[in-house]
Amino acid sequence: MREAGPRVTSEQYDSWCAAKCAGIEIVDGTVLVRPVASKRHNRLARLLANALDAAGGSEWNADTDFDVRLQDVPLNNRRPDVVVYRAETIDESPTRPADVLLLAEVVSPGSETTDRVVKLDQYATAGIPFYWRIEQAVGVVPIVHTYVLDPASRCYRVGEVFTGLVKATAPYPVEIDLSSL
Template sequence: MTAESAEHHWPVPPPDGYTVDDLFTLPDLPPHTELIDGSLVFVSPQRDFHSVVIDLLVNGLRSTAPPELKVRREMTVVIDKRNGPEPDVSVVRAEAVTGRRQTRYAAADILLAIEVVSPDSEARDRDAKPHKYAAAGIPHFWLVEMAGQDDAPVVQVYERGEATGTYALTGIYHDRVKVSAPYPIDIDLTAVDEL
């Protein structure tokens, strides 16, 4: 094998950046590639915490979700032409689910976006994505971080204010998330140790 054949040729971005259409048509993109402000963002390997907490949240959200809502993990949410982030978990309107080959949802169909913070995505998960989700009108956002000596999940729950169009913190949950919006949810966070 020569050095030339071992080289990887990365796509050259267009002058104005990539679009959501590019995100879904560029060949050979790694799984879970996101589009943030016209730039492709590749996901690095995740911690066990990330995977287990996503499973815990998906199971907990599904256990009480009304029939008009569905819970999805790691699906692209189209915010605009230059932004297609992929929340770790989303609660979506059931009528927006069109079939097994679906690859994306419109921001207008998302009621809750959840990000589980990873070392490579801290700034995006804490700053860029919440601002974009709020600006797109997604009414609820959760940020989940690993904390304490036991690396337990801590969930920060935010709700979008209609007057400001921004998120306000409504609670921080350590052992159990029990909220009434976007629907009655009760998730035992300590169950993460059983997964």
């Protein structure tokens, strides 16, 4: 078995330019290259972010493609497809779990196990209150699986499942029509 190279620390990562950080995540100090997303994937993420942002009012912002620092040692830095975070922290970097309300991942070929199992566990362990997983395939209406954190166990319990039209009441009321995608 080959030994892994040196681990990336939070200090090292924070010194890197934005271009070097784009398209990667850090898990247990190891750099992981993220698969290139399809146009369908990006559109789904953008539609979700736009609807969640509009419904979040002045307290919550929603956006795509930026880092969430799950922990410093070993460094765990994820770049979820959609992040709902406290509006007052817009200029703070990195974004920390205490300022995140919801993370959403759009499952694509190459990210199935990571989005369905690994991130579900990591986000719960970090204390993120809500996780949404969006299953998508060409010619099929997207399915949104929602999860709610049980704070005592730091595990998610299964929430509602939406096909096409999302009419969620948690984390706040939002309606998103994904059936036309």
